Amino acid sequence: MLPAYDLVYETYGTLNAAKSNAILVCHALSGNHHVAGTYADTPDSVGWWDNIIGPGRPLDTNRFFIVGVNNLGGCHGSTGPSSVNAATGKPWGAAFPMMAVVDWVRAQARLADLLGIDVWAAVVGGSLGGMQALRWAITFPERVRHSLVIAAAPKLTAQNIAFNDVARQAILSDPDFHGGHYYEHQTKPWRGLRLARMLGHITYLSDDQMGERFGRDLRGDGLKFGYDIEFEVESYLRHQGDKFADVFDANTYLLMTKALDYFDPARKTNGDLAAALSVARARFLVVAFTTDWRFAPARSREIVDALLRNGQDVSYAELGCDYGHDSFLMPDPTYHKLISTYMGTIQT
């Protein structure tokens, strides 16, 4: 248990007098509270979902008051494993408590209390963020009018868990991990975190998209017959891994993947997702992408089927974006039109 914690958040747009236009945007594994815009003097600091959030955009900041929050356990300002534990004067490290999606949702609810927001007009998220949007509708049914669950799944498959476990083993077996207390050793499990990200990244993209973008193109002239970069896809992937390992915290990565593995809102209803969802009062928009093999459309349809069995209000779209799981981050015109249109039905 944490005796206290900080949550860092950002807001965009203006909360109206009735406080009826607030939208919570939940982030996925590597995201944070900085969902849109740039910081003064740092034009590179574009928020991770900037293409969908802003004046006139699908999540329109002229109409809505949008809240982005860095989840508890994160590494972008909210209390997490790299934060100092006041009781010891040292970073929490491996002693930081494990998080479940419901813990994040409860912490977000406390933030809503502080902001005076009784009811979210919508809770929106993709991937792990979509799981939070789903969990909100179950845990706080009276506080969510619309739940937008994008590129998500009601629980992970064995294959999903297996990929996460390889990523975790890469970090845990890195000699620089020091049982999670690497901060005190002035090091970090950079190699392991890099591998974890490289692996994760493959699962975010579609096979076809990688084929179109990189194919078997070589980085230089001809094959070199060595272990340096030969194929363009290797260059891309290693660069993604390097960049991520430089800035992200490995303990946060570990606990985020565990929250993914644990997520299973139907656990208490013996696997009956419809029973778990029956308490929800929100209207749902569920969105899946045909090229997403990490959380394939069939997984989204499990959510839709459960809601329909209960006679609950759900819209479902299966979109043909090319970008695999990462499609939810992309400015695809059809996808954005869909979100815009749905958001237009939400009263403020």
Place this chain on the structure above:
Amino acid sequence: MLPAYDLVYETYGTLNAAKSNAILVCHALSGNHHVAGTYADTPDSVGWWDNIIGPGRPLDTNRFFIVGVNNLGGCHGSTGPSSVNAATGKPWGAAFPMMAVVDWVRAQARLADLLGIDVWAAVVGGSLGGMQALRWAITFPERVRHSLVIAAAPKLTAQNIAFNDVARQAILSDPDFHGGHYYEHQTKPWRGLRLARMLGHITYLSDDQMGERFGRDLRGDGLKFGYDIEFEVESYLRHQGDKFADVFDANTYLLMTKALDYFDPARKTNGDLAAALSVARARFLVVAFTTDWRFAPARSREIVDALLRNGQDVSYAELGCDYGHDSFLMPDPTYHKLISTYMGTIQT
């Protein structure tokens, strides 16, 4: 260049007087020459393709003389990175030359010369072994009567290469790798090789099969909220990684994955696979498995389409086995019946 090399091989059955009943079985990434049977006094030492090779089995040792060979660069007896370089008195390590599939095929041809086998009745292989069967038909068209190309692809996709590169990076970035000269440091990059195998293993299985076999089953009672084994699939995967890292050589793993990446028989014909295959004189049997997402049936159909465009003799089967890429190793009755029937058409 290697000044000389050893190849270790095993044979099963009897070579007939006409030397017309010889079959070469090519191994995949982690295979070797021990394709069938057990060694005296070690009943556990069952060959990796024992279920398909033997008296009365699809590759019937009552009819055929079957040859299994450990590829050059391997770690089961043939000259490889762990062999001593006579010029230095030390293991080759990173100085061992890179191998392409065609190098293996040429070495196998020299073995055939020594055995007095001018023409193979068939060259047979699954996965990387299937690529060798394909390459044989192109490089030595007069020496192959039948080519059985199972669960293979004419070349790797960007995604395939990406998975291989993550596996390689796991090994190359392991502090115990020592630039490939770990033998001299009395250590081995065990952690990296273990990760490589865990990752590879996920791609050998189908999502559905993992779901049926492990699902979200827990290893013990309830969630433990820690990084030890929680889910059964984690236990299985880590065990596979541990076992493999104990016995396999990391440098061999590296060069085998590179041979996979490089394989592209149509490179010299500007990507025209039909042109590359046009020299072949063999009859082909191409087999794919619907649940194989590493080398999906569409990849096998590229081979079949190219052969058909040339008017060459090819049979194609797409089988519904549940075991993903690993289906080629499984004793599925339909699969075995297919191979038996095809082998029955081969004159000896």
